[in-house]
Amino acid sequence: MPELPEVETIRRDLAAPLLGRRIERVRVHEEDLILGGTSRRSFQRAVRGRRFGGLERRAKFLLFPLLADDGATGPERLLRVQLRMTGQFALDEERPRAPDFRHPGVDFGLDDGRTLFYDDVRRLGGFDLLTPERWTAIERRLGPEPLSRGFTDGRFGRILAPLRAPIKNALLDQRRIAGVGNIYASEALFRAHIDPRAPAGTLDPAQVARLRRAIRTTLAAALERAGTTIRDYRAVNGRSGSYQSELDVYGREGAPCRRCEGPIIRLVQAGRSTFFCEDCQGAR
DNA sequence: CTTGTACCCTGACCGC
DNA sequence: TGCGGTCAGGGTACAA
Structure with a gap:
């Protein structure tokens, strides 16, 4: 969770x-x-x-x-x-x-x-x-902590460069980056305007920089709100998080994109749901 | 090395 | 009300 x-x-x-x-x-x-x-x-x-x-x-x-x-x-x-x-x-x-x-x-x-x-x-x-x-x-064997100082554009770029897997899958791989899971992978890709299906190694330096920044801002904002409580997650003693009301794409299949009003699409990658906006994140 | 798939387990929800 | 299918914030073992 x-x-x-x-x-x-x-x-x-x-x-x-x-x-x-x-x-x-x-x-x-x-x-x-x-x-x-x-x-x-x-x-x-x-x-x-x-x-x-x-x-x-x-x-x-x-x-x-x-x-x-x-x-x-x-x-x-x-x-x-x-x-x-x-x-x-x-x-x-x-x-x-x-x-x-x-x-x-x-x-x-x-x-x-x-x-x-x-x-x-x-x-x-x-x-x-x-x-x-x-x-x-x-x-x-774990990748860098995305909120640490050591997680730089250069380091992130070198991690992604050799990978042919879709960027969404790479974000879920704890050996590449530690701590990102299924919700925040989709959210960060939306924020960075990057297609989740793009092979990780094909991101150009500007995309790498945008994605790195998007990962950090998304995780930091969610932490500020004590996380995302959709169904099971609770902090200690049953306390709920409140970031669920801020989600742009996760769990919003068919709902209008907050940026362009287009429909949020759900697809399955590596057996897990990915949510994205084809218009905001399509093609490049 | 890389990548994808099956599996662990329970419960909520949906359509019939 | 019941039943079967699908899905769920993850990680690991294993195969190709």
């Missing part, structure tokens, strides 16, 4: 309240949610008794460094969370009773009396424990 702005919103919601908290109890209701072949027991053993040493985001992953505390020993570990399509967090003294939060997944009981609840209807997301070396190996 969530893309960079949604995951970053969750990170901001959780970072301060979790910092330094000790994990007293771990309940795994759904073993599916423990990824990477780790058993429920060894997951609990690795996590219980440690403290949250911060909260970071890279691409669409959340990373909790777990600090050793008295009674907790063992190698340094990062707890990685992937929300995939329907992962949600709540932080409270009691399990939330919202109708969209009734699939208990994993609970982390904390030393301040609260519990961090993870709920995931479709169970596509989950947790895994990574050594720093393993994380480094994974991280190396």
Whole structure:
């Protein structure tokens, strides 16, 4: 479900309240949610008794460094969370009773009396424990963070140049750019007036620059609005985002383009819907 | 290397 | 009301 702005919103919601908290109890209701072949027991053993040493985001992953505390020993570990399509967090003294939060997944009981609840209807997301070396190996394969300073026109151009895949598909590939997903790929291409079907390597320098800028402004605007809540995505404790009212093309098939009044078209690329305006983004 | 496809899973919605 | 088909903010394994 969530893309960079949604995951970053969750990170901001959780970072301060979790910092330094000790994990007293771990309940795994759904073993599916423990990824990477780790058993429920060894997951609990690795996590219980440690403290949250911060909260970071890279691409669409959340990373909790777990600090050793008295009674907790063992190698340094990062707890990685992937929300995939329907992962949600709540932080409270009691399990939330919202109708969209009734699939208990994993609970982390904390030393301040609260519990961090993870709920995931479709169970596509989950947790895994990574050594720093393993994380480094994974991280190396991710493209640049689009909101970072290092994401320049030159770098973006070099990333796209050799690719023959449609630009829309390239934007979804986390090895090229990290954190862009299906909503913001369509939105950024609309903003940049670029045809989603154009082979990535055929964009000229002006198009590369427009697209880079469009990606940044779209993601930043969505982050400002705490993300896009269409159906499942919620920030922490059920809070909705509000960027859905700003969407230009995503989910607007048949509706008039906000710029030229022409119909928004839906097509399928790599098995996923793309929305665009043929008149504003056609041909070039 | 690149690219495309199948799959994981549940639930909401649509047409009959 | 029920039933089948389609679709959903993602990532990965595997084949070509």
